[in-house]
Amino acid sequence: MSECIVKMEHVSKTFPGVKALDDVSFSLNSGEVMALLGENGAGKSTLMKILSGVYTRDEGSLVVFGQSIPDQLTPKKAQELGIAIIHQELNMCGHLTVAENIFLGREKTRLTVLSQHEMNEEAKKILDELRIDINPTTIISDLPVSKQQMVEIAKALSTNAKILIMDEPTSALTSKEIDELFRIIRQLRDQGKGIVYISHRLEELSHIVDSVTIMRDGKFILNSKFSDTTMQEIISNMVGREIKEKFPRVECARGEKLLEIRHLNAGKSVRDISLDVYAGEIVGIAGLMGAGRTETTRAIFGADPKESGEIILNGEALKINGPLDAIRHGLVLAPEDRKKDGLCTKLSIRENIALPNLDAICGKLGVVNRKIEHRIVKEAVRNFSIKMSSAEADAGSLSGGNQQKVVVSKWLARNSKVVIFDEPTRGIDVAAKVEIYNLMNQLKLQGIGVLFVSSEMPEILGISDRIIVMCDGRITGELDAKTATQNEILELATRFESKMEVQQ
Ligand SMILES: Nc1ncnc2c1ncn2[C@@H]1O[C@H](COP(=O)(O)OP(=O)(O)OP(=O)(O)O)[C@@H](O)[C@H]1O
Ligand SMILES: [Mg+2]
DSSP states (O other), X not given: OOOEEEEEEEEEEEETTEEEEEEEEEEEEXXXXXXXXXXXXXXXXXHHHHHTTSSOOSEEEEEETTEEEOSOOOHHHHHHHTEEEEOSSOOOOTTSBHHHHHTTTSOOEETTXXXXXXXXXXXXXXXXXXXXXXXXXXXXXXXXXXXXXXXXXXXXXXXXXXXXXXXXXXXXXXXXXXXXXXXXXHHHHHTTXXXXXXXXXXXGHHHHOSEEEEEETTEEEEEEEGGGSOHHHHHHHHHSSOOOOSSOOOOXXXXXXXXXXXXXXXXXXXXXXXXXXXXXXXXXXXXXXXXSHHHXXXXXXXXXXXXXXXXXXXXXXXXXXXXXXXXXXTEEEEOSOIIIIIOOTTSBHHHHHHGGGHHHHHTTTTOOOHHHHHHHHHHHHHHHTOOOSOTTSBGGGSOHHHHHHHHHHHHHTSOOSEEEEESTTTTOOHHHHHHHHHHHHHHHHTTOEEEEEOSOHHHHHHHOSEEEXXXXXXXXXXXXXXXXXXXHHHHHHTHHHHHHHHHX
16 A cells, blocks of 8 residues: 655745745655656755755645654755655765765774775675676776766665655666666565656656656646646646747758868777768767767867867868867867866856856956956846846756756857757756757857757757767768658667677
């Protein structure tokens, strides 16, 4: 029999200048997988941070396993109650090992001395159970983002929690890892645990979700069994209006050849890459996680060293030894890991947007012109509808999706010729995705060349003009987006893997 294990009633929370939660009620049963949905900034993470003791609520009541919880719930107390949270942004200590991260704050000791051996053994057991192939002694920062995310999941499960909150757990996972995660979620549900699942990948929901709770602008909107509702209803309740076109493609004549990459080699994952981007064109780079797409964009941008190859812009071979050279030539990159590479979370939104535009803001004298700064920031915020209390708030205080908007918007204020986006819609809600696509289209219409990496097939197919597919550091094919199919992309994306399988 399923029973109510969490009951939150009339919960409110205000941050300086923002009412993040306004009289929200929420409940979860044992053996239930509940999707918590809403646009960026709707308050999902805030509500779950209150349940897990990260934030304290201003008003309202919280009952967990029938026990009324006073206002001062701490993360430690929440853990003791059996609540674990996998945060939206990775929260790992990069210089510690996998095992040390899993047992952080709960270290195993023998006679007050840390028992590395025991922690490694125990971590190995947990990872094996989850079928995660990672050595527990690996230093976290040596792992790719997707593996770090799996460690984060292992860490939450290792506490034997009865209530598990997963805030965007799949945004950085490979499709194989996602399947594993879904298997684990079903297993946990069958054991009677309650799971809150937050995701902007709505197509995932049908695989695991029993019920949905929808929030909008900090308010509770709807709770329903998943089978009693339609995707259309879910989306219109999240957004508060109908979204007509999920992939608004625009047509325009292709211009001159803008960017030519010739025989680019950089490390193991970028092998002999040659590609062209024309003015007024969106080129999508598809491939599986680990195919070398991010590495390719970083090598073009000068963020990683190249071994050989040419980068030609408007017919002129460029010398790009670092990102600064690329930016000077009008070649910019909005990177994949926004927290690490894309944002200064401790600086304000204004400062983040101003930073890459300082040349325009300061002029020749090198003195900040507040008027120009204000105009640039205001336009960026308006173009992307960035939801914030004020431009002076820390970029780190924005909701995940709004952080991503800041990363993208700050580059667009420059007169860029080619804009490279690496997973620009990761963690972004359905309405904001459309805004990002519209912006890409706007760039295209302005004659800018757009190169974008994405792991979401529908968006690669829906927005690009041309699709380049990579596998194992190499380009395995090029497709016309209007006629291409998901199967064709997959076939090219697994070209070397399937060859290996045939050989075996
Ligand atoms: N620590 C904080 N300080 C100030 N404001 C905050 C803080 N945390 C959240 N907010 C604000 O509260 C609101 C709700 O944010 P929250 O992170 O809960 O949204 P979300 O639904 O999780 O969005 P997303 O899908 O983008 O992750 C946003 O307007 C956000 O800017
Ligand atoms: Mg969030």
